[in-house]
Amino acid sequence: MAEPPGLSAAERRLWRAFPIGAEVTLGTEVPTGPDPDRIVRAEIITQLLLGACETRDGFVPAVRLRGAYVTGRIDVTGGTIEHELRLEHCRLVQAPKFSNCRTRQLRLSDCRMPGFDGGGLLADGYLSLSRSEIEGQVRLPRAHLTGGFRMNGTKVTETDPSRWALFSGGTVIDVGFFAQEAEITGGVRLVGARMGGGVFMQGATLRNPGRLAMDAENMIVDDAAEFSRGFRSEGTMRLRGMRVNGTLSFSRGVLDSCDPDRMALHGSHMQVDELILWPAERIKGTVSLADSRIGVIQDSPEIYPDRVWLHGLVYNSLQDGDVKDRLDWVSRDDKFHLQPYEQLAGWYHATGHDYLARRVQLAKLRARRRGLNPVGKAWNVLLDWTVGYGYRPWLAFAWFGILVAIGTVVFSIDHPRGIKQPAEQPTFHAFVYTLDLLIPIDTFGQQQTFDPTGWSRWVAYTLIAIGWVLATALIAGVTRVLRPN
Structure with a gap:
């Protein structure tokens, strides 16, 4: 096609440079206004992209333009x-x-524009918006970018609360999504995305206070998902159902929901090989890792x-900790x-720390009793004090020893009277008599032979009752340990 009439000097330069892929430079900075020497109509760029200009053999034709003020809309839909x-x-x-x-x-880098619509785009190569300033929405639903997506240093601002700053769904990005040092206000939606080469958002800032800073539900990432080294989220990071075949890292990042009643990290139902959750400061907002399967935390x-x-x-x-x-x-x-207590106890047991596993099981039962009715709570307190729910059976023997000592002293001072004929009556032993009172079955025959009198009678009755309680608590505690469920 011949050169169309009515071209400006800048457009004529672009038209003639296209067949050989030469770059046309109209300025080194983004124009602040419609400078007549830098104006290029979008329809001219569109015609060149769609083959309106003849190409030359031996060259790679391309639109390469720098420092232009582009009027109209570049529209190549369908x-x-x-x-x-390259702009x-x-x-x-x-x-x-x-x-x-x-x-x-x-490649639309270092540019300024009111948005970008790439819904359903199939790019045989990369899409780059690096270092551009976009005052509006970037749309990429159902897009497939075989060479990756680059937004390094990009600033995207969407002021409409009903719209996402970066909107996509079912997007497939090969080679990787790079948004390092980006600043995105209005939220990022990557629901159902497939990131073949990883996600790299080191140093990026996502701002959507009180709302979703990122919605990456059911996103699949091969390689690493890096929200680290200066990454900052102001709003909820929803990663529900996310699968990372590699590392999900928040190392030296910041997670702030900007609302104490909202989630800072919604990471339920995830499948992650390795999670590095070591941000630069304490997370502000709720964290959910419920129903997730993580190899290493x-x-x-x-x-x-x-x-x-x-x-x-x-x-x-699990990372070692106190x-x-x-x-x-x-x-x-x-x-x-x-379940959280069982999982932690199982991990301690698997690493050879059986004593710590028992501590976790004991803490689980103590936490559980807070929700019981008064009767159940009283019984659980008794189990705790006497046998440590079966995880500290030595407590029962300690109590037993203390009671034997008390009984031995009491009945050494105040001997019970014999109830049989002197010839049939065995010799009284305060220690053995106390054992006979504490053990629920008649073991040594002393309890059936001697009967306490006076104030020591109440001591004997108390020892009998406590003996039954200790025996019952020990049996119940051991049964709980053997069958914790």
Whole structure:
């Protein structure tokens, strides 16, 4: 096609540079206004992308433009683009539309625009919006970017609370999603996305206070998901159902829901090979890891907020920590659940710390009794004091020893009277008599032969009652240990 009439000097330069892929530089910075020498109509760029200009053999045609003020809208909806588009330091008056089209790589870096529409875009190469300033929504639902997506240093601002700053769903990004040092206000939606080369958002800031800073529900990530090294989330990070075949890291990041009643990290039903939850400061807002399956958890109990939901969480390895801190960690749920305690006890047992596993089981039963009725609570307190719910059976023997000593002293001072004929009556032993009172069965024959009198009678009755209680508590406690469920 011949050069169309009515082209400006800048447009003519671009038209003639396209067949050989040469870059046209109209300025080195983004234009602040419609400078006549830097204005390029969007329809000219659209025509070039869609093949309106003849190409030259031996060259790779491309639209490469720097420092232009682009009027109108670049709209290639549904088209097939065989040429690269590279816009740098350009000002786009209207948001470009690449929805449902097939393109080569697209690079709109260091630009300023009121949005970007790439719904259904199939890019045989990467899409780059790095270091651009976008005052509106970036749309990428159902997009497939084979060369990755780059938003390093990009600033996206969406002021409409009903819209997402970055909106996508079912997006497939190969090679990786890079948004390092990006600043996104208005929330990021990556529901159902497939990230073949990982997610890298080191140093990025997501702002949507009181709402979802990121919704990555059911997202699948191969390689690493890095929300680390200066990453900051102001709002809820919803990663429910997320699967990471690698490392999910919040190392040296900040998670702040900006609302104490909201979740800072909603990570339930996740499947993660390794979770590094070691942010730069304590998490502000609720954390949920409920029903998730995590291979290795590297964390510190100190970074968790007052509310942590761990019911159903299964892990293979846990960062070493003081057992007191871990018990505090599993007790921060609003409701009592057995499973977090069982999981922690199982991990201690698997690592050879049986004593710590017993401490966790004991703490589980103590936490459980807080929700019982008064009768059940009283019985559980008795089990705790006497035998430590069966995990400290030595307590029963300690109580037994103390009571034997008391009984021996009492009955040495005030001998019971014999109830048989002197010839048939055995010799009285205060120690043996006390044992006979405490043991629920008549073992030594002293209890049937001697009868206490006076004030020592009440001591004998008390020892008999306590003996039955100790025996019952010991049997109940041992049974609980053998059959904890």
